[in-house]
Amino acid sequence: xxxxxxxxxxxxxxxxxxxxxxxxxxxLAANVPVSYVPTKGMAQRGGFVKVEIRLGRETVGPRVPxxxxxxxxxxxxxxxxxxxxxxxxxxxxxxxxxxxxxTGVMLGKDDYPSQxxxxxxxxxxxxxxxVLNPDNRPIFDDRPVAANVFTLGAxxxxxxxxxxIDPRTMESVLLHRWPKASEANLAxxxxxxxxxxxTEYGFSQFSGGRKS
Amino acid sequence: MxxxxxxxxxxxxxxxxxxxxxxxxxALRASVKVVTGYPGTPSTGxxxxxxxxxxxxxxxxxxxxxxxxxxxxxxxxxxxxxALCTMKMSGLNVAYxxxxxxxxxxxxxxxxxxxxxxxGVSAGMPEQDSRGFxxxxxxxxxxxxxxxxxxKLTQTAFELSEKTGSPVFVRLTTAVAVGHALVETEEAIAxxxxxxxxxxxxxxxxxxxxKICLDQHQALIDRLNHARRIIHKMGLNRVKLSKEPGGLGxxxxxxxxxxxxxxxxxxxxxxxxEASSSRVSVLSVRTTIPFPSEEVKQLLGHCETIxxxxxxxxxxxxxxxxxxxxLGFTGSIIGKLDGTLSPIGEYGVAEVLKGLGACxxxxxxxxxKPQAAHNEPQVPNxxxxxxxxxLILASNAGAGRPPTVVGPNGExxxxxxxxxxxxxxxxxxxxAGCPHRGTYxxxxxxxxxxxxxxxxxxxxxxxxCTILGMNPPFNLIWNEVSMGTSISLAQGYVHAGLKTPVIxxxxxxTFFHGGIPGLINAIQHQVPLTLVVMDNGWxxxxxxxxxxxxxxxxxxxxxxxxxxxxIRGLGPDRVEVVDPFDxxxxxxxxxxxxAEPQGVKVVLAQRECAIQTxxxxxxxxxxxxxxxxxxxxKQCLRVTxxxxxxxxxxxxxxxxxxxxxxxLCTEFCPTGALSNSRAEGGAK
Numbered sequence: 001x002x003x004x005x006x007x008x009x010x011x012x013x014x015x016x017x018x019x020x021x022x023x024x025x026x027x028l029a030a031n032v033p034v035s036y037v038p039t040k041g042m043a044q045r046g047g048f049v050k051v052e053i054r055l056g057r058e059t060v061g062p063r064v065p066x067x068x069x070x071x072x073x074x075x076x077x078x079x080x081x082x083x084x085x086x087x088x089x090x091x092x093x094x095x096x097x098x099x100x101x102x103t104g105v106m107l108g109k110d111d112y113p114s115q116x117x118x119x120x121x122x123x124x125x126x127x128x129x130x131v132l133n134p135d136n137r138p139i140f141d142d143r144p145v146a147a148n149v150f151t152l153g154a155x156x157x158x159x160x161x162x163x164x165i166d167p168r169t170m171e172s173v174l175l176h177r178w179p180k181a182s183e184a185n186l187a188x189x190x191x192x193x194x195x196x197x198x199t200e201y202g203f204s205q206f207s208g209g210r211k212s
Numbered sequence: 213m214x215x216x217x218x219x220x221x222x223x224x225x226x227x228x229x230x231x232x233x234x235x236x237x238x239a240l241r242a243s244v245k246v247v248t249g250y251p252g253t254p255s256t257g258x259x260x261x262x263x264x265x266x267x268x269x270x271x272x273x274x275x276x277x278x279x280x281x282x283x284x285x286x287x288x289x290x291x292x293x294x295a296l297c298t299m300k301m302s303g304l305n306v307a308y309x310x311x312x313x314x315x316x317x318x319x320x321x322x323x324x325x326x327x328x329x330x331x332g333v334s335a336g337m338p339e340q341d342s343r344g345f346x347x348x349x350x351x352x353x354x355x356x357x358x359x360x361x362x363x364k365l366t367q368t369a370f371e372l373s374e375k376t377g378s379p380v381f382v383r384l385t386t387a388v389a390v391g392h393a394l395v396e397t398e399e400a401i402a403x404x405x406x407x408x409x410x411x412x413x414x415x416x417x418x419x420x421x422x423k424i425c426l427d428q429h430q431a432l433i434d435r436l437n438h439a440r441r442i443i444h445k446m447g448l449n450r451v452k453l454s455k456e457p458g459g460l461g462x463x464x465x466x467x468x469x470x471x472x473x474x475x476x477x478x479x480x481x482x483x484x485x486e487a488s489s490s491r492v493s494v495l496s497v498r499t500t501i502p503f504p505s506e507e508v509k510q511l512l513g514h515c516e517t518i519x520x521x522x523x524x525x526x527x528x529x530x531x532x533x534x535x536x537x538x539l540g541f542t543g544s545i546i547g548k549l550d551g552t553l554s555p556i557g558e559y560g561v562a563e564v565l566k567g568l569g570a571c572x573x574x575x576x577x578x579x580x581k582p583q584a585a586h587n588e589p590q591v592p593n594x595x596x597x598x599x600x601x602x603l604i605l606a607s608n609a610g611a612g613r614p615p616t617v618v619g620p621n622g623e624x625x626x627x628x629x630x631x632x633x634x635x636x637x638x639x640x641x642x643x644a645g646c647p648h649r650g651t652y653x654x655x656x657x658x659x660x661x662x663x664x665x666x667x668x669x670x671x672x673x674x675x676x677c678t679i680l681g682m683n684p685p686f687n688l689i690w691n692e693v694s695m696g697t698s699i700s701l702a703q704g705y706v707h708a709g710l711k712t713p714v715i716x717x718x719x720x721x722t723f724f725h726g727g728i729p730g731l732i733n734a735i736q737h738q739v740p741l742t743l744v745v746m747d748n749g750w751x752x753x754x755x756x757x758x759x760x761x762x763x764x765x766x767x768x769x770x771x772x773x774x775x776x777x778x779i780r781g782l783g784p785d786r787v788e789v790v791d792p793f794d795x796x797x798x799x800x801x802x803x804x805x806x807a808e809p810q811g812v813k814v815v816l817a818q819r820e821c822a823i824q825t826x827x828x829x830x831x832x833x834x835x836x837x838x839x840x841x842x843x844x845x846k847q848c849l850r851v852t853x854x855x856x857x858x859x860x861x862x863x864x865x866x867x868x869x870x871x872x873x874x875x876l877c878t879e880f881c882p883t884g885a886l887s888n889s890r891a892e893g894g895a896k
Contacts, residue, residue, distance in 0.1 A: 011638070024228055024392055034228070035359075037391035039334055046855045047640045059358055061470035062391035065561035081635040102638045104684065106859045107850055112636045121631045 001032070004164045005064045006053040006155075007086045010075035011100045012046055015148030020051035022152065022177065026170045027055055037062040046102070048079060055164045070160050075151055076100050078113050084125050092128040092158050092201070096151045119203055128201045130154065138191045145188030149174065153192020167193065225397050231389040232257030234359045235298075235326050235382060238366025240267075240400035242322065245293035247272040248281035250725065251754035252300025253335035254389040255328035259298050260755070263768070269403055274757050277695065277725040278303035279310050282325065286314045286379075289323035290417070291408035294370050298326045302337045302694065304345055306726070311379070315349040316428040317416055318377040318435060320409055322370035325351075326382045328389040331523040332558030335386075336692075337675075339556065341524035346381050346501040350432050352439040353381035353501045354448070355466035359393040365498065368448070375442055378435040385467050385523060387558065440502035449504035451495045453514045459491030460571050461515030463508070463532065465522035468559050469496045472521055475564035478575040497522075503531045512541045519567050520547035523559045546570045639683045644856035645826070645872030647819035648678060650792030651746050652686040653851065653876065654817075655715060657795070658802035664712050670705045672698040674718035674727070677753045678746045681717065685853040689717060696726025703730070703739045713806045714741045720775055721751040721759040728778070734812045735784055742805040742813040743784075746792070747775055748821040756824060763820075776816055785811030792817040793874050822872050833873035833888045839863035841885035848877040848886060 006023070010016040017038045027034035036053040052064040067088045074080035075096040087093060097115065104110035122129055132154055137144040156167045174189060175182045229237065236258045239247065249259040251274060262272045271288075275281035278299040285295035299307060304327050311325070327342045346353035354369050356362040362384060369380040411417070415424050443449065464472040476492065495511050497504060500522070511518065512535060520529040529547040536545060546552050552570040553563060565575065642648050659669045666688070673679045673689035674697060682689040691701060702716035718727050723745050734741060751757040758766050760773040780787055786808065788801035798817060805813035825831075842863035849857045849864065854877055856870035863885070875888040 020392075028228055028394065033394065035391060035393040037387050041334065041640065046638070048638055059360075059470060059473070061467065061474060061560065062387040062393075063471075063558070063560040065474070068561065078634075078636040079638075081631045084631050101858070102636050103641070103849060103853045103855075104639070105636050107846060110637050113634050117634070121634065125631075 001056045002160070002163050003054075003056040004071065004160050005069045006055070006071045006073070006161070007064050007069045007083055008051040008053070008073050008075075009079050009083045010049050011079060012040065012049050014049070014075045014098070014100075015146070016049045016051055016075060019148050019152055020053060022170070022173060023053055023055075023165070025177065026165050026173045029173055030165045030169045032056055032164055033058050033060075035060055035062050046100075048082065050082075071155065071158055073151060073155060075147065077115060077118055080118055081113065081121060084122065087126045089126050090128070091126050092130070092160070093122060093126055094130045094132065094151065094154055094158075094196075095122075096132045096134065096147060096154075098134050098147065123203045127203070129203060130196060130199055130201050132192075132195060132199070136195060138187065140184050140187045145184065145191055149185050149188035150192040150195070153189040153194075154196035155192075156189075157193050157196025223398055226394060227397065228392050229359060229363075229395045229397070230257050230261075230392055231356075231359050231362045231384050232328075233261045234362040234395050234397075235366045235384070236261045237395075237397045237400070238363040239294075239296045239324070239370070240265075240270075241363075241398055242367040242370040243294055243401045243403050244296050244324075244370070245270055245321075245403035246285055246288035246295040247298070248275045248284045248295075249273075249298030249326075250275055250278045250281055250303050250306075251751050251757045252278075252303050252328075253754055254330060254384075254386045255298050255300045255303075255326065256754045256757070257390065258326060260757070274751070274759065276760055278307040282307040282314075283310050285325075286310065286319070286323060289319045289321040289373075289379075290317075291410075292321045292406050293403060293408075294322040294324075294374075296324050296326060299328075300335075300337070301327055301329045301340050301342045303327070304342050305340075306695070308345060308349075311345075311351075312349050313419060315351050315379060316419070316425070316432050318431065319373060319379050320377070320411075322373040323379040324366065324369045324373060324382055325379060326366070326384075328384050328386065329524070330386045332386065334390075339524065341527070342381070342383055343500045343527050344525060346383075347527060350436045351379050351381055351501065352376070352436065352443070352499060353383050355383050355498050355500065356388065357467050357469040357496070357498070359388065359391065359395050361498070362388065363395050363397060365448075368446070372439060372442060376435045376439045378432075378439060380439075383466070385558070388467050436502050440505070443499055443502060444504070444506050448498045449495065449507045451493070451507040451510050453493045453510065454491050456491060457514050458516045459493065460573070461493040461495065461511040461518045463495045463497055463511065463518065463520045463522075463528060464564075465497040465500060465520075465528050468521040468523060468564065471559060471561050471564045472496075475561050475568055475575075476573075478561070478565070479568055479573045480576065497528060500527050503528070505531075505535060508532055508535050509539060512536055512539050512543075516543040517571055518543065518545045519571050520545065521553075521559065521564055521567055522547075525555055640680060641683055641685075641853050641855070642677065642680045643822055644854050644867075644870040645822035645874045646677070647748055647792045647817065647822065647874075648681065648746050649852060649854070650795055650798060650819070650874065650876055651717075651744060651817045652681045652688050654790075654792065654795055654798035654802055655681075655717075655744065656686065656688060657799040658806055659713075661799065661803045662713070662806040664806075668712045669715065670702070670710060670712070671715045671717060672701040672705070674698040674716075674722045676719045676722055676751070677748075678717055678719045678722070685850060694726070695722045696728070696730055698722075699727055699730035699734060699741075699743055702741045702743070703734055703737070706739050706741055715806075716741060716743045718743070718745060719752070720745065720747040720749065720761040721757075723747075723775065724760045724773070728782075731779075731784070731812070731814070732782055735782055738810070739812065740808075740810050742802070742815065744802070744815045744817060745775070745779070747816055747818045749818075750821045750824055752821045752823070756821070776818075779814050779816060784814045786813040788813070788815045790815060790817050792819050793876065795876060795879055822874070826872055831872055831891050833875060834868070834891055835866055835871050835873050835875055835878060835886060835888050837864055837866050838885045838887070841883045843883055843885075845882060847880050847882060851880045852877050 039050040069086040072083040073094045105112040285297040288295040354365045373380040526548040673692045698716040761775045790798040878886040
């Protein structure tokens with residue numbers, strides 16, 4: 001059994017908690033031991049959200065150790081900085097580079113970190129960073145595909161997660177979870193996997209440099 | 213929430229549950245008859261789950277507060293049935309007045325109190341350790357480390373309660389309560405069909421007189437000792453001694469046990485069972501109360517050094533010192549009292565490693581590539597030599613570490629800490645379309661209209677969503693203490709001689725929970741103040757529970773209590789009932805109250821929670837922006853802070869999926885770019 005610790009980070013409303021549930025269901029279907037704990041704080045929407053997932057361990061404490069995650073995923077640029085306490089130099093980090101400005105930033109009262117400064121800080125902590133450009137999401141039924149399922153697809157381009165859970169199991173969970181939206185969700189998932197496969201990890205090509 | 217029964221055998225279901233659900237299903241398996249509680253993160257999910265099930269012959273309710281809830285459960289148990297009462301740690305403070313008396317009386321049917329503590333504070337409120345309450349009331353408290361244990365120990369708690377005649381606590385901490393994992397459960401068992409016990413015995417059921425109380429005190433002590441013997445026999449507190457005497461003995465309490473195993477594996481690259489065969493002995497504690505004296509005695513007699521791992525206060529550790537003194541133990545005890553570990557915050561692997569480090573144990577490098585480590589069964593991802601620096605403790609750490617190493621005491625490095633601080637501040641605020649937004653804006657406007665400065669007017673706050681007025685852009689509310697406290701705090705400020713008006717704010721659920729006595733006091737003593745009750749019809753912050761004021765349509769077996777009638781019945785000097793979306797009328801009502809120097813004024817601001825109206829698809833109006841008229845002054849955003857508004861290229865943008873057409877933003881647009889229209893058909 002492969003042990004894999006994952007931390008998902010984002011903002012309430014992005015579907016982070018749903019991602020945790022989906023991976024939980026897939027682990028259950030794949031007969032992989034799973035523990036996951038969402039942290040939502042008090043906000044219904046717009047606040048910091050985190051899910052800690054531990055795959056492949058029979059009995060385990062729910063919290064991922066600091067500097068202990070195999071994979072950290074942030075669906076928001078600024079919040080990504082809060083994920084760095086979980087990484088070690090050989091962790092993988094996926095940044096879905098969405099910018100969700102808090103009101104204080106929109107009003108010019110607070111600063112919002114630039115992509116450059118976020119990635120510069122990250123580069124001090126680890127080397128395997130995959131930056132997903134939200135604009136690269138394909139269109140399905142006249143709309144960009146769901147951001148969280150797209151990100152889920154990119155997560156399944158990482159070897160560690162693929163070895164824990166077969167991507168086909170994840171697909172079948174998606175199909176059963178929302179039968180009416182199955183086509184749209186599969187499109188989102190597959191495009192995420194492709195995007196992950198096609199994009200180089202690392203800091204030299206920040207805006208999603210593609211493998212030739 | 214739990215889902216997907218994938219494997220349903222004859223008797224056993226395997227499903228992913230939360231700790232809260234595991235407690236709920238454990239109680240059903242244990243034939244619970246009556247379940248009561250009051251919502252409070254992280255405990256809410258237990259009773260919420262029961263309310264989703266069809267449970268004939270059982271009674272499940274959200275009570276008006278934890279004390280009421282506990283009293284109901286207690287009487288059901290006195291009458292011979294099994295009863296469960298659920299609450300967060302703060303709720304135990306409320307229930308405690310009744311609880312200590314019932315502890316002295318004991319119980320007939322199994323009586324279990326499920327309390328969830330919140331080390332690390334995920335949801336606000338003091339980081340209190342409820343084990344202190346169990347110590348004071350001398351009631352057994354079971355502390356499951358995992359979700360599977362939560363399911364089993366809940367059943368154990370009912371059995372223990374009936375065998376000893378004592379109420380029994382089950383205590384979870386946040387990560388176990390709201391965490392999800394695979395749990396094997398068995399079919400629920402229906403409550404016993406018994407005639408309720410009617411026992412006239414004032415020596416047991418009253419506190420009338422010294423003899424009665426002294427006898428009850430002795431009985432209380434006897435029950436706890438009885439529980440200690442049963443728990444020892446059951447082996448709930450598991451001790452595993454190393455083959456050779458001496459070495460380290462680790463006591464891990466509740467949830468810290470799992471992290472202990474993980475940290476030990478990092479240190480020794482052995483799993484816990486192998487570790488125990490070397491020079492490490494372990495005692496996994498599941499009951500701080502009763503203290504496992506026999507097991508601790510074994511450990512002290514065997515080991516040279518003792519490490520105590522427990523979150524929050526050093527209750528076990530202090531008892532270990534006492535036991536050490538009694539036994540003449542001469543080794544060292546590592547924990548909080550020697551300054552190694554902190555009573556503050558949630559524990560994880562890092563804290564355990566810190567404790568182990570103080571005992572001379574450090575993580576060992578795997579020597580292989582990280583990927584190789586993943587393929588070894590049961591071995592956590594031990595970092596390669598270079599990476600292992602991130603886990604090595606002070607005693608072993610040398611120079612030349614990568615920039616991400618943890619600090620000398622296991623804390624995150626300054627790089628990582630400062631990077632989190634670089635993130636944009638994200639203060640929580642009320643939702644788009646929240647009626648409280650209108651109330652905050654009206655209070656602010658009324659203070660101004662009455663001729664006062666905002667910083668001169670005390671606005672006391674209460675628990676729940678209503679407290680969000682403390683944050684930007686409102687910056688209105690000054691304090692938050694406990695349920696219903698705002699009205700009493702306000703009276704204290706008046707008596708202290710404030711020359712400016714004093715305003716108290718609270719929600720509907722808080723009003724019913726603990727606000728009414730304070731209001732009665734204000735009226736009786738004629739304290740000049742204004743109370744604003746922000747009635748949105750739901751207990752919202754904990755995720756939409758029904759309270760006494762919730763509409764009849766959502767009351768499962770009871771009916772709505774008319775909050776306005778309750779307020780008027782108490783006889784305040786003025787009552788104003790307003791719709792907070794009508795900013796003008798709400799401001800005027802508040803201004804009238806502030807202008808009256810005497811008497812108790814109550815403003816009842818009524819409008820249903822926006823999340824609930826949205827879920828039911830009730831949208832009467834919608835707000836639109838005319839980009840040509842918008843001058844991007846951002847006044848709408850500055851005043852309302854509404855999450856549905858954002859700054860687009862050339863104008864403000866409205867997120868139609870969030871906006872529910874409250875129209876508050878339109879009131880502040882200087883150019884008329886924002887306007888409200890009636891939705892198709894009025895409501896959809």
